Amino acid sequence: MVPLSLYMLVGALLFAIGIIGVLIRRDAIVIFMCIELMLSAVGITLVAASRYYHGMDGVVMAFMAMTVAASEAAIGLAIFVLLHRTYKGVRVDEINLLKG
Amino acid sequence: MILHWLVFLVAALFSVFSALMMITRRNPIHSALWLIGNFISVAVLYLLLHREFIAIAQVLIYAGAIMMLVVFTIMLISVEETKKVSLLRFGAGTVIGVVLTVLFLGFLLSGIIGGGVAGVPGELTPERIKEVGPFRVVGLMLMGEYLLPFELASVVLLVGIIGAVILAKKER
Amino acid sequence: MVQYVWLIPFFPALGFLINGLLSRWLNLRKGFVAWVACSALGLSFLVSLLVFFDLLGLPPEARVSISDKVLFDWIVSGDLRVTFGYKVDPLSVVMALVVTGVSFLIHVYSVGYMHDDPGFTRYFAYLNLFVFMMLNLVLANNFLLMFLGWEGVGLCSYLLIGFWFDRDPPANAGLKAFVVNRVGDFGFLIGLFLIYTLLGSLNFDEVFSKADNLTTAQATLITLMLFIGATGKSAQLPLYVWLPDAMEGPTPVSSLIHAATMVTAGVYMVARCHVLYELAPLSMAVVATVGALTAIFAASMALVQVDFKRILAYSTISQLGYMFLGVGVGAYSAGIFHLMTHAFFKALLFLAAGSVMHALSGELDIRKMGGLREKMPVTFWTFLLAALAIAGIPGFSGFFSKDEILWNAFSSPKGHWVLWLIGLITASMTAFYMFRLCFMAFFGSFRGGHELWHHAHESPRIMTVPMVVLAVLSVIGGYVGIPHVLGGHNYFHEFLEPVFGQAPKGEVSHTLAKLAWAAEGEGPIQGEAALELLLMAVSVAAALLGIFIAWNLYLKRPEVPERLKERYPNAYKVLWNKYYVDEIYGALFVKGTQRFGTMLWHEFDEAVVDRTVNLIAWLMKAMGTLLRPVQTGFVRDYLLGILIGTIIVMLFLL
Numbered sequence: 056m057v058p059l060s061l062y063m064l065v066g067a068l069l070f071a072i073g074i075i076g077v078l079i080r081r082d083a084i085v086i087f088m089c090i091e092l093m094l095s096a097v098g099i100t101l102v103a104a105s106r107y108y109h110g111m112d113g114v115v116m117a118f119m120a121m122t123v124a125a126s127e128a129a130i131g132l133a134i135f136v137l138l139h140r141t142y143k144g145v146r147v148d149e150i151n152l153l154k155g
Numbered sequence: 156m157i158l159h160w161l162v163f164l165v166a167a168l169f170s171v172f173s174a175l176m177m178i179t180r181r182n183p184i185h186s187a188l189w190l191i192g193n194f195i196s197v198a199v200l201y202l203l204l205h206r207e208f209i210a211i212a213q214v215l216i217y218a219g220a221i222m223m224l225v226v227f228t229i230m231l232i233s234v235e236e237t238k239k240v241s242l243l244r245f246g247a248g249t250v251i252g253v254v255l256t257v258l259f260l261g262f263l264l265s266g267i268i269g270g271g272v273a274g275v276p277g278e279l280t281p282e283r284i285k286e287v288g289p290f291r292v293v294g295l296m297l298m299g300e301y302l303l304p305f306e307l308a309s310v311v312l313l314v315g316i317i318g319a320v321i322l323a324k325k326e327r
Numbered sequence: 328m329v330q331y332v333w334l335i336p337f338f339p340a341l342g343f344l345i346n347g348l349l350s351r352w353l354n355l356r357k358g359f360v361a362w363v364a365c366s367a368l369g370l371s372f373l374v375s376l377l378v379f380f381d382l383l384g385l386p387p388e389a390r391v392s393i394s395d396k397v398l399f400d401w402i403v404s405g406d407l408r409v410t411f412g413y414k415v416d417p418l419s420v421v422m423a424l425v426v427t428g429v430s431f432l433i434h435v436y437s438v439g440y441m442h443d444d445p446g447f448t449r450y451f452a453y454l455n456l457f458v459f460m461m462l463n464l465v466l467a468n469n470f471l472l473m474f475l476g477w478e479g480v481g482l483c484s485y486l487l488i489g490f491w492f493d494r495d496p497p498a499n500a501g502l503k504a505f506v507v508n509r510v511g512d513f514g515f516l517i518g519l520f521l522i523y524t525l526l527g528s529l530n531f532d533e534v535f536s537k538a539d540n541l542t543t544a545q546a547t548l549i550t551l552m553l554f555i556g557a558t559g560k561s562a563q564l565p566l567y568v569w570l571p572d573a574m575e576g577p578t579p580v581s582s583l584i585h586a587a588t589m590v591t592a593g594v595y596m597v598a599r600c601h602v603l604y605e606l607a608p609l610s611m612a613v614v615a616t617v618g619a620l621t622a623i624f625a626a627s628m629a630l631v632q633v634d635f636k637r638i639l640a641y642s643t644i645s646q647l648g649y650m651f652l653g654v655g656v657g658a659y660s661a662g663i664f665h666l667m668t669h670a671f672f673k674a675l676l677f678l679a680a681g682s683v684m685h686a687l688s689g690e691l692d693i694r695k696m697g698g699l700r701e702k703m704p705v706t707f708w709t710f711l712l713a714a715l716a717i718a719g720i721p722g723f724s725g726f727f728s729k730d731e732i733l734w735n736a737f738s739s740p741k742g743h744w745v746l747w748l749i750g751l752i753t754a755s756m757t758a759f760y761m762f763r764l765c766f767m768a769f770f771g772s773f774r775g776g777h778e779l780w781h782h783a784h785e786s787p788r789i790m791t792v793p794m795v796v797l798a799v800l801s802v803i804g805g806y807v808g809i810p811h812v813l814g815g816h817n818y819f820h821e822f823l824e825p826v827f828g829q830a831p832k833g834e835v836s837h838t839l840a841k842l843a844w845a846a847e848g849e850g851p852i853q854g855e856a857a858l859e860l861l862l863m864a865v866s867v868a869a870a871l872l873g874i875f876i877a878w879n880l881y882l883k884r885p886e887v888p889e890r891l892k893e894r895y896p897n898a899y900k901v902l903w904n905k906y907y908v909d910e911i912y913g914a915l916f917v918k919g920t921q922r923f924g925t926m927l928w929h930e931f932d933e934a935v936v937d938r939t940v941n942l943i944a945w946l947m948k949a950m951g952t953l954l955r956p957v958q959t960g961f962v963r964d965y966l967l968g969i970l971i972g973t974i975i976v977m978l979f980l981l
Contacts, residue, residue: 057203060268068174069174072175074252074970077966078256079178085186086230088190088225106204108275109277109278111279112300114206115304118297125216125221125312129315129316129318130315130318133224133323135232136229146217152960154958154959251967252966255971256972
């Protein structure tokens with residue numbers, strides 16, 4: 056039996072890699088993909104915990120997260136398409152219209 | 156037993172490796188492909204945990220639907236990357252961010268490795284699950300205890316659909 | 328009927344609410360407004376009458392122990408319990424009758440007088456409100472409710488003096504009245520505070536029964552403070568300056584408020600608090616002296632005035648001085664008696680002034696009048712009767728009341744012959760200036776030009792009927808108080824006796840004692856009667872002398888006043904300028920206060936308060952400017968922020 060902590064380790068690593076990806080990359084779509092990576096990493100932790108605690112709650116939670124991720128993908132990508140019309144390649148460095 | 160561990164090791168290592176690859180590729184399509192690989196390895200991990208439902212859902216939704224959307228979008232809006240333009244952004248902020256992330260990771264690891272986990276085990280032991288049926292169990296939970304979140308999730312999806320259509324419509 | 332005593336103030340309050348609040352919406356017709364206002368007063372008077380007869384049905388001792396009619400608890404806070412309660416006893420009933428009766432007549436008169444004024448409805452609303460407040464004042468069973476009425480009549484006085492507020496003189500006069508009153512009210516309030524602190528209650532019955540616990544010094548302080556309030560409200564020295572200016576208001580207002588009712592509040596207050604004043608002989612001496620000095624001081628100013636209403640205003644101040652003289656020497660029922668008779672004839676005099684103004688399109692300068700008795704017979708005859716009453720001619724009401732005061736000033740244990748002498752001289756001056764006014768306005772030839780004479784006419788019946796009623800009262804009103812000495816029965820004094828208690832019979836004023844040996848052999852009581860008759864004769868003679876001199880100077884040899892003016896220019900100037908009191912007050916008090924206020928405005932309000940507020944606003948702006956760079960507009964910076972925040976939270980959880 057693989058111990059829970061190993062699964063959670065994997066999840067933690069993937070999550071951290073996701074954050075670094077978000078901070079490092081310039082292209083909006085890649086940043087978006089890193090966010091999806093983060094969501095997936097959380098799913099790992101939840102499902103692993105559900106296994107080790109003999110419940111299905113983790114699965115359901117991960118499923119909900121997945122649903123939200125799907126919806127978010129739709130909207131977010133639609134926004135990127137719109138931005139592309141103005142900026143020709145969505146680069147996060149250059150967009151600061153909401154500057155306070 | 157040993158097969159179990161082996162599969163786990165391969166899947167885990169591949170998921171971390173593919174994640175690292177994903178964040179370092181210059182070409183967004185390459186990143187997308189590496190991410191798909193990551194998702195599939197995570198699905199394998201789910202299978203190892205005997206959570207078939209979520210494994211299939213992972214492949215269907217993440218690797219299937221979401222990544223398909225992403226690939227389409229990349230096709231639509233990705234600009235030719237020339238070698239000169241750096242793909243990364245290095246500023247003071249980035250360095251701080253990376254440091255903080257490492258710190259964050261450290262926290263997580265200390266929690267995972269060091270601390271004991273608390274919590275009361277539930278009653279859905281693997282035997283019980285096999286008895287009721289793995290998918291049936293998930294179904295029962297979704298329609299029972301988690302009915303409200305289920306309905307709300309559908310509302311979120313509805314909003315997503317409508318929103319996406321409205322946003323991407325061409326201006327008249 | 329006594330339980331319904333609360334109806335007496337209720338009706339005018341209702342009239343005020345209807346006329347005051349509904350007039351906007353209903354655009355009421357003048358007839359309706361007049362009916363509401365006058366019938367409110369009529370009903371009030373009726374109830375007062377019924378209560379009065381109820382009271383007469385009781386034996387005298389029982390009349391002062393009727394329990395107060397408490398409407399509701401007004402203030403209950405800690406030990407302080409103040410109720411909205413009305414007291415029924417002879418004194419309050421007499422005051423209620425006078426107030427409601429005279430008010431009713433003046434309301435009817437006003438319907439005619441104010442007929443063409445655009446503020447008709449507003450006028451009657453204010454007038455009803457005034458009567459409501461005044462009734463609260465006289466019927467109250469505790470000091471705080473009385474003070475409510477006290478302030479309330481001050482407010483209504485301000486509203487009514489400044490009735491034509493779009494013009495400067497009435498607006499300023501209203502303000503002056505209110506501010507000067509306020510100064511007096513401050514003293515009154517201190518008196519109230521002292522009463523509560525020292526005696527633990529503000530209810531009349533409780534205070535008066537516990538009053539013996541006060542030391543003389545405490546009682547003196549309280550009563551002096553209360554009297555300061557009275558000098559403001561009743562226009563005595565030094566706070567009388569608002570009353571002549573108050574003549575800017577409509578004449579019925581001057582008649583009601585500044586002759587018959589509001590200004591008498593101070594006298595009522597002293598009479599009501601006689602228990603306290605009896606404990607402070609010094610205060611009573613002050614009251615009597617101030618009253619006497621005010622009487623002669625005001626009378627002197629009336630000698631040279633040429634404004635019809637101003638003469639009457641100074642006369643009011645002077646007569647109020649008499650009332651204070653009366654209560655100051657312990658003759659409380661005499662003071663109230665004069666209050667009543669004065670209400671009759673002074674109100675009438677003012678209504679006559681209004682009648683003359685009505686006929687002459689607002690002319691008030693008596694140098695431009697003359698011979699009006701041909702054109703306005705009713706006005707003339709009523710005026711004459713009132714003038715005879717105020718002069719103290721025997722047979723008229725003023726004679727009985729004034730004489731009782733003068734006799735008590737001489738003979739009461741707290742009296743002094745000097746006070747009597749001042750009163751006597753003032754009586755002579757009163758007769759003089761009243762008949763000067765009478766002769767100059769109604770006799771001789773008209774000096775105001777042909778146009779005015781042509782248009783002069785008698786006032787309509789709605790104005791003359793109330794005047795006739797008041798004239799009748801001015802004549803017969805005194806017969807309820809015929810002194811023993813003339814073989815009569817002083818019903819008035821008897822009625823009020825349970826309230827004021829019997830005067831100790833054994834004491835006799837030191838003046839009297841000195842003269843006792845001069846009595847002709849018969850016992851001191853007999854000698855006293857003879858002395859009283861003698862003094863009576865002297866005062867009548869003084870009055871007749873005054874009338875004679877006036878007749879001489881203004882009818883027989885009208886050139887004499889001019890020559891007197893030339894021979895004594897300085898004396899004339901001082902009197903004409905009212906002893907320059909207004910100017911002195913202006914320099915002493917008004918300028919200083921104004922400068923203080925301006926200084927506060929600049930030094931404190933602008934420099935400190937404004938700067939503080941501006942500083943706070945500037946701080947907000949600065950903080951905003953400081954924090955704005957956080958919003959760079961770059962998504963990744965925000966993500967960084969989230970990350971930092973998460974780390975911090977995790978730190979806390981460690």
